Amino acid sequence: MTHVQTFGTLPSGEEVRVVEIGNGVLSARLLTHGARLQDLRLAGVAHPLVLGSDRLEDYLGPMAYFGATVGRYANRIGGAAFVLDGERYALDANEGGRTCLHGGSEGTGVCNWTLAEAGADMAAFTLDLPDGHMGFPGLFEARVTYRIEAAQLLVEMEAQCSADCPVSLAHHSYFSLDTAGDVAGTRLHVPASHYLAVDAAKIPLPGAPAPVAGTAFDFRVPRLFGASGIDHNYCFEEAEGVVRLMAIASGREGLSLVVESDAPGLQVYGADHLPIAGLPGLEGLSYGPRAGLALETQNWPDAPNRPDFPDAVLRSGATYRNVTRYGFRR
Template sequence: MASDVERFGEMPDGPTVHRVTLQKGAMRAQVLTLGAIVQDLRLEGASHPLVLGAGTLAPYLGPMHYFGATVGRYANRIANGAFTLNGQTHRLSCNFRGRHCLHGGELGCAEQLWTLADATAETATLTLTLPDGDMGFPGRLSIVLTIALSDAAISFDHSATTDRDTVCSLSHHGYFVLDDSGSLAEHGLRIAAEHYLPVDDDLIPTGRSAPVAGTGFDFQTPRPLQDVALDHNFCLSDAPAVLRPVAWLRSDRSGLQMQVATTEPGLQVYTASHLPQAGAIGHDGRALRRHAGIALEAQHWPDAPNRPDFPSATLLAAQTYRHTTRYSFDRTNQTEPPQ
């Protein structure tokens, strides 16, 4: 196992959290065994980190516990903390407003210590097994995640198997920022989606997808993000697909841009409206302020286990869940979408 692995901190009950450093070309990443968190991400020539993160463990155990993590076993929200599969209703951990399940429940993938199964100079493979009934979900779920760097990209290759029919949707929950301003004010975003999911006051989808045209959710051409509050799923396809570009983020301040490519049918876009929050301190030691970064979470649609008209998130015992998402960076027009 050729890699740079070090102690990052200790969990309250004693186990050690390790950090592995990856390097490939112009990219450098630091990954924690807690939550498979991308704690830091750097691009040669950029003086600032590309993701929001903390220099110590404590914030990840509190106000920053989803920052940079892999969330699941079901990313996003499941309404009323329950779903029915094969005629059986499963009651889940309700960790969102006391009545809905968010990111797999109170102790989902983001809160777990993963095993660093293998690492090279440029890749880290982490594994996690969730027992049958964990957080109320059926099936013993065995997850393998490989985080890999290329010369100007970071990719996440997920796979999972179960011994019992279940639901599965894993997602990287990094908050990206492409300049040193501490906000998204000078960023622009484009999303290749004609539809999105309207939500209620609990951020649960209200029904069928709706066209983005003529609404504040139309990012089919690049739009500025200053003072934009989003926490919505954009509908990319009706089922998982081949790896393809789906979103583009650019900072006018730095000239840096990022392309998101994924195999998943949905993209949850969240502009960190919950910030500022006590204890959420960034790499530079400053408190993170409102809209300090943007999460672009490739995943299944929220509440799909309760919505037969949404793309299915059911994982059968005979199947293997597979999901790839890649974030690519440059300062040229190579990742710009056609206008």
């Protein structure tokens, strides 16, 4: 029987629910707040596989994006605005007053979704956002489904919009594959030959994607992540509906994470922003800089302002789809 209970209450009075799913090999705890992965466990591994908290208040503060489904446009849109079909749309400039990050201050990652369906090994969440929400056009309807198959977590995202609108939904977990508390010793493989160089606001620079060859961004041959400072999008060829390898991360203790998706981009980020003093986490753990590794499958950042990037506009009447698989092996 699916286990659903109350996780906490938002300041608005809304109830946040938690649902537990699993198959005896892999198990997950999911929150309606942010359609969020709160905890993930693999049989035979003693520690949590993602960074999370047992307290709702932490997700209303510094852990707002941990495990969340972020959007309606994940990552950043430069100038917090874009022009579509000749019309300019001003967005919520929630990052330094310069950019729109993860759909704005009230983006999908901090909304309380509806638990629409739940079974022993799956749960689906839905969310409706009104026309003009955070400056984006059209009534936005999204659905995120989590499924567990063997030692694999599948995240399936769908969305529709009543008006043409840029859309990118991304799963924003920080993964931890060993007990070191620092992903510098995680071995990473990303089979991408190009990445997006960015400016001080983390907006892609003009011009074509930069080659990784000869740079600190080259993970085509697996190597240690290190104290890299990487928070960049890796560029993959457009292949709609084709799920392919995007990354393999391997911890010090023999556990590996394989990420596969049909998205054209992968944001790699080592959580450098976390405070040295640490944030309180699951099982009394403290999360400091580089405590987890985010591997976010997405459309390219600032694509609404870059006609040379893969098209990220969801047309009215069409359906946005993204499938990502997070598989674990020892």
